[in-house]
Amino acid sequence: MTATSTLDTAPAPQARRSRALLPERIRAQRRPRWWQEIGFVLICYELYSLVRNAVPDQEATALRRAAHLLSFERSLHLDPEGALNSLVAHNQVLAYACNYYYATLHFVVTIAVMVWLYRRHPLRYRALRTVVMATTLLGLVGFWLFALAPPRMLGHGFVDTIVMFHTWGSWGSSGVDSASNQFAAMPSLHIGWALWCATVLVRLARHRWVRVLAVLYPVATLFVILATANHFLLDAVGGVVAVAAGYGVQRLLSGRAAIAPPPATASINVPRQSKNTRS
Numbered sequence: 043m044t045a046t047s048t049l050d051t052a053p054a055p056q057a058r059r060s061r062a063l064l065p066e067r068i069r070a071q072r073r074p075r076w077w078q079e080i081g082f083v084l085i086c087y088e089l090y091s092l093v094r095n096a097v098p099d100q101e102a103t104a105l106r107r108a109a110h111l112l113s114f115e116r117s118l119h120l121d122p123e124g125a126l127n128s129l130v131a132h133n134q135v136l137a138y139a140c141n142y143y144y145a146t147l148h149f150v151v152t153i154a155v156m157v158w159l160y161r162r163h164p165l166r167y168r169a170l171r172t173v174v175m176a177t178t179l180l181g182l183v184g185f186w187l188f189a190l191a192p193p194r195m196l197g198h199g200f201v202d203t204i205v206m207f208h209t210w211g212s213w214g215s216s217g218v219d220s221a222s223n224q225f226a227a228m229p230s231l232h233i234g235w236a237l238w239c240a241t242v243l244v245r246l247a248r249h250r251w252v253r254v255l256a257v258l259y260p261v262a263t264l265f266v267i268l269a270t271a272n273h274f275l276l277d278a279v280g281g282v283v284a285v286a287a288g289y290g291v292q293r294l295l296s297g298r299a300a301i302a303p304p305p306a307t308a309s310i311n312v313p314r315q316s317k318n319t320r321s
Contacts, residue, residue: 062297165304177288229280
């Protein structure tokens with residue numbers, strides 16, 4: 043008996059063939075084995091950590107760019123960071139909530155959505171996983187080529203809420219500030235990953251309340267990254283560009299949209315022992 047997904051059984055309409063960079067054998071839509079996928083994600087995360095933290099120390103350049111970026115935003119009257127940061131810095135409960143949100147949710151929510159995709163929409167999983175991985179790699183290129191200090195390091199009235207309230211994982215705590223590159227503000231992968239989660243859930247989630255929360259998630263993330271003085275507004279714009287480019291990269295590799303319904307010829311890998319099972 044051939045296994046099929048209860049949520050991915052509807053065949054896609056016949057679409058015009060598009061050129062793809064990857065050979066058909068590699069880009070065929072199927073669900074990978076779970077252990078292969080965990081290994082792939084762990085390797086990608088390790089690569090992300092190594093590259094992100096290996097960016098050359100360009101403190102003077104990063105601070106100069108941050109000052110220029112803030113001046114540019116102010117010239118356009120698009121500089122909400124200061125007002126939001128002041129609001130949070132004067133509200134301890136809100137500050138703690140924003141600090142822990144910033145430190146944890148971008149990993150927790152992104153991984154949760156990936157697990158949900160694997161379980162509920164396995165034939166779409168690999169394409170959408172490629173999008174988030176491409177977004178991350180493009181972000182790493184941005185970190186390497188455009189070192190940028192966050193507002194909290196710039197002065198100009200900004201308050202580092204994480205250090206101010208001694209939140210777990212703060213940049214001022216022992217070892218954290220030396221173990222991570224602090225000049226990786228452009229683009230904001232918090233925004234890039236949040237938008238990826240939102241686009242996936244808005245298109246695929248069945249429950250309206252899930253789709254509503256999905257829309258609110260990147261909005262709340264934008265508030266948090268600005269209010270904690272970890273990013274400029276233009277960093278968020280960079281995150282939008284990164285995830286849009288991630289979808290574009292996936293399209294170039296596979297020749298089809300990541301969110302498109304799976305074709306009728308797609309199949310789900312089944313365990314070896316199920317081959318002799320009768321229908």
